[in-house]
Amino acid sequence: MKVLISVDMEGISGVVHPAETNPDRYDYERGRALMTAEANAVIAGVLDAEPDAVVWVADAHGPFRNIDPEKLDRRARLVRGKPRPQGMLGALDDHTDAALFIGYHARAGGGPAVLAHTMSGDILDVRVNGRSMGEIGLNAAMAGHLGVPVVMLSGDDTACAELGELVPSAVTVAVKQALGQAAAIALHPGEARERLRRAAAEAITGRARVTPLSIAGPxxxxxxxxxxxxxxxxxxxxxxxxxxxxxxxxxxxxxxxxxxxxxxxxxxxxxxxxx
Structure with missing residues (x-):
């Protein structure tokens, strides 16, 4: 089976401030390390459940060049760099059996939520058939268009609730509780990784219960x-x-x-x- 793990940074445990997510800022290397470690935890969980799975990891934050290639679990394939056809879902296709969204954040206007926005600070809102959607909804619907279920998401509690409204049967892991745009109560990174590994295995094992989010055209x-x-x-x-x-x-x-x-x-x- 093929599994795609799309990894953003704002929803990683311990990350609460733009200085931790911007390559030009002083605390970025810490955010990058935390992001890579959470990706590894999820890779491990997927392979705990399906040892023969082919795991693709799409770096899905900012320049799409954040995950440290040398520190990523060598059993996974890393998709990095931009522009690319599927954006945050690089390498997604109709042969993918499941998608997992790790380190995701809530949509613009969806707060209180840590570092909430939609694609960039220049996009105030996106409405699809009248419904406001952020990166969670847009990416889940794009996966659903190809018949791929989003079986898991991690981020703050607001991000988890956002996916829960769209895909109720998906597994969610709140690695922090949002207090505002740049504040949260976060799990220790080690605890977050342990929960993510268990949840990824659970999500892959139960993937048949998750229906892809499909929005018919036009x-x-x-x-x-x-x-x-x-x-x-x-x-x-x-x-x-x-x-x-x-x-x-x-x-x-x-x-x-x-x-x-x-x-x-x-x-x-x-x-x-x-x-």
Missing amino acids: IDVEVDLYSPITVDLATLVPGVSRAAGGRTVTFTAADFAGAYRLVLLLVQLATIKPA
Whole structure:
């Protein structure tokens, strides 16, 4: 069987501040080490349950170059770097049997939640058929489009609740309790890793009980953008329109894969600043 572990950083135990998640900040190396260690715990749990599984780990934070390749469990394959077709779900395909989201965070506006946002600080909200979705929902629906169930998520308690509303039968592990955007009560990293390993084994063993999150097309999407410049750029994309109010763009995609790719493009357009 093939298993994809998508690993973000904001939901890792002990991580609460941007200084721990930004490669240019002083405490990043600690955050990177904690992220790599939690990935290893989950790899071990997956292989406890299915020793012959092929495990892919997608580095899914920021530049997608955070997990230390030399310290990652050598039994896994690491997907790193960007841009790539599936974004945070690099290497996901319809041959994947299960996906696990590790170190994930809640959507923008979903607080109290640690380091909550949606894709970037330039995206204020994404609504799919009228429902607000962050990275958890968007990635779970993209996996579901390919028939892949999301069987486990770890992060703070708010992130766990977010997946619970979408995929009630998935296993969740709250490695910290959110007190705010940059504060939490966290498990000791060693305790978090032990729980993650047990939970990963449980999730893989019970994967047949989890139904993939499937959203049938056509898909109506609204994206609230921080910068008016990004709105201007977005309207240059065929099919994208400016909504009333000047900060929201809308489009309709034939299926969720098309919607997902266009949201990823909008995230990249938001990085372009006026000359």
